Amino acid sequence: MAFSSNETFNVVWPDEVDCSSPELRFQSIASLLEKGYSVSRKTGLPEGNGLTESQNTIFLTEKSANELPSIRGAYVSTRGKNSVALVDAIEGAKSSLGLIKREWKPWFPVIDYDRCTNCMQCLSFCLFGVYGVDDGRRIQVQNNDNCKTNCPACSRVCPEAAIMFPKYKAGPINGDNVSDEDMRREKMKVDISSLLGGDIYQMLRVRSERAKSRFSKERDSEKALNERQKCLIKLAESGDIPAEVLMSLPSPEEIKRRAEEAAVKAAAARGN
Amino acid sequence: MNSPKIVYCHCAYAQVVPRETKEAVLKRLCDSGVEFEATSDLCELSARKDPVLLKIASMGEVKIAACFPRAVKWLFSAAGTELDPAKVQVINMRTESSEAACSMLMDPQIVPNWPIGKASPKPELVEN
Ligand code: SF4
Ligand code: SF4
Numbered sequence: 501m502a503f504s505s506n507e508t509f510n511v512v513w514p515d516e517v518d519c520s521s522p523e524l525r526f527q528s529i530a531s532l533l534e535k536g537y538s539v540s541r542k543t544g545l546p547e548g549n550g551l552t553e554s555q556n557t558i559f560l561t562e563k564s565a566n567e568l569p570s571i572r573g574a575y576v577s578t579r580g581k582n583s584v585a586l587v588d589a590i591e592g593a594k595s596s597l598g599l600i601k602r603e604w605k606p607w608f609p610v611i612d613y614d615r616c617t618n619c620m621q622c623l624s625f626c627l628f629g630v631y632g633v634d635d636g637r638r639i640q641v642q643n644n645d646n647c648k649t650n651c652p653a654c655s656r657v658c659p660e661a662a663i664m665f666p667k668y669k670a671g672p673i674n675g676d677n678v679s680d681e682d683m684r685r686e687k688m689k690v691d692i693s694s695l696l697g698g699d700i701y702q703m704l705r706v707r708s709e710r711a712k713s714r715f716s717k718e719r720d721s722e723k724a725l726n727e728r729q730k731c732l733i734k735l736a737e738s739g740d741i742p743a744e745v746l747m748s749l750p751s752p753e754e755i756k757r758r759a760e761e762a763a764v765k766a767a768a769a770r771g772n
Numbered sequence: 773m774n775s776p777k778i779v780y781c782h783c784a785y786a787q788v789v790p791r792e793t794k795e796a797v798l799k800r801l802c803d804s805g806v807e808f809e810a811t812s813d814l815c816e817l818s819a820r821k822d823p824v825l826l827k828i829a830s831m832g833e834v835k836i837a838a839c840f841p842r843a844v845k846w847l848f849s850a851a852g853t854e855l856d857p858a859k860v861q862v863i864n865m866r867t868e869s870s871e872a873a874c875s876m877l878m879d880p881q882i883v884p885n886w887p888i889g890k891a892s893p894k895p896e897l898v899e900n
Contacts, residue, residue, distance in 0.1 A: 506820045508812065515805070526802040529810055530795070533782035538817075538824055539810040541801070604819050606785035610846045614889025641850060644819050666815055666843040667786040674788070674866075675843025 505556060505599050511590060512559045514542040517578045527583035532590065536601065558593050560586075606667060608644035609654055615662035615678070620766040622654045622663060627758045630654070633769040775880045776861070777831040778808040781838035785813050789839060789865045796870035797837050797877065804878065814838055818847035825853040833882050837863045837873060842887050857886035 511532055513525070529539050558574045574593040578586055609622075609630065618639055623631040631654075632642035652673050655663035661678045672678040780801060783789040801808050809828065811817060814836075817825050825848055828834060834855070838844050841862035848855055861883050863876045876883075 507822050508817065508820065508824065510824070522799075522803045526799050529802060530782075530798060533798075533810055533812045534784055536784065536812045536816070538812060541806070541808045541810070543805075543807040602820075604816055606813065606815055606819075608815075608819060610818070610843065610850055612842060612846050612889075613849070613891035614887065616891070664843050664846065666839060666847060667783075667788050669788065671840075675840030675846075677840075677842065 506602050507556050508536060508538050508601065509594055509599070510538045510540060510557045512540045512542060512557060514560065517560050517562050524583050524586075528586050531583060531587045535587070535591075537590070555597065556599060558590055558597075560590075605645045605647065605649065607649045607651075607665065608647045609641050609652075610664045610666060610675075611639065611641060612662045612664060613638075615660045616658075617660055617662075618769075619659065620769055621657050621659065623766045623769070624762055625657045626654050626762065629758070629762070631762075632765065637769045637771065639769070774832070775806075776833035776835045776859075776882045777828075778806060778877060779828055779831075779834060779836045779838075780808055780810045780877075781814040781836065781865075782810060782812050783814075783839070783865075785816065790870075793865045793868070793870045793873055797865060797873050800874045800878065806878075814844065814847055818851045821851040825851050829853045829855050833859045835861045835863060835877055835882065837865055837877050839864055839866045841885050845887055855886060857888050858884050860884055860886040862886070 513529070529541075532539055558576055560578050561575050562577060562579050574597055576586070576589045576593050581589065616639060618637075620639060623633070623639060628643075628646040628648065630641060630643050630647050632640055634640045652663075652665050652668055655661070655665060655668075655673045661672050661682060663673070664675045665673050666675050668674040670676075672682050778801065780798060781789075782794060782798070798810065801810070809824070811824065816822075828836075829848070836844060839862075841864065844862050845855075859882070861876070862885055863873050865873050868876070
């Protein structure tokens, strides 16, 4: 029976199989890494303890399995195999373990808490619920997979340049040091309140409390949408926001609902 | 004295580390016969909060061939894993030449470069 795991598969490559050529090692390991495996090169036999004793582990050997200590996991013999045959055999062993790695998205924000001031602008800005707060009301990335691929907009609204996307092309968003010049650059200082046309969330809350007419509610959500679009277009003009993200913006109603949700979370986190 | 442990990140899901550098570093590791941990993508381990990160944190002195030290530090942190700043050297394969990256990695001396700032744990407070 197959079941999904949130751990990567680890291939343990002890030195007992080192009669294989360095070239075979390199080609096999490179190919395994491309396929999402981790590889542990060991200069001694695996001890059969700690994290290598996981059901996600495949051990390479030149011996038959019954000559090895009884540790969990699968064994694959390297004997007589070229790198293609070896990787195929490892893939086969993985299938026989019945484990399927859960999907993940390689694009998500990472917060540099040395810079972050917990201002909650990212939480207020993101429409996709990527951000949340921990028990101590500290900003946190909570839903990595909701992030829109190749969209670094929240790192542009962070006034402290504290949000990184490690796979982004340029610094400081990719994790490079933040220079004084970066901080001076206009695009690093996008002011979210001006982008959103004043405190749009507060305004929406007050107005809805006053039980406005259907017409004015529509105007409010329209305004929220317009302001957000203006903001996103401004960011898009800086060459950062992929057109697909702009195209896939939710409906005005949905934007309003999500913006209010984010604002409530941010206000609660600030202790308002 | 034990040599620092070696961790290599293959950055498999993006083209941000030059292929030539990645291949040269991995080849050098494979040829050298040293022990190392090769990971497909450290970002993936962070996103999954994979226990491999804890294993790396418990290795003692470690050299990590990946990308910018600031990104690597907060990727570990995002997964709830802190490393001892005095015991980590990150080799940035995005900016170093393949020769420089290989020689830094194989050098038995460690040159710690883990960024330390206001929110970073002090070395003596580090928990693995
Ligand atoms: S916008 Fe930047 S400084 Fe403000 S909470 Fe988010 S990460 Fe921290
Ligand atoms: S840590 Fe850096 S080198 Fe490694 S996968 Fe992430 S972006 Fe790529």
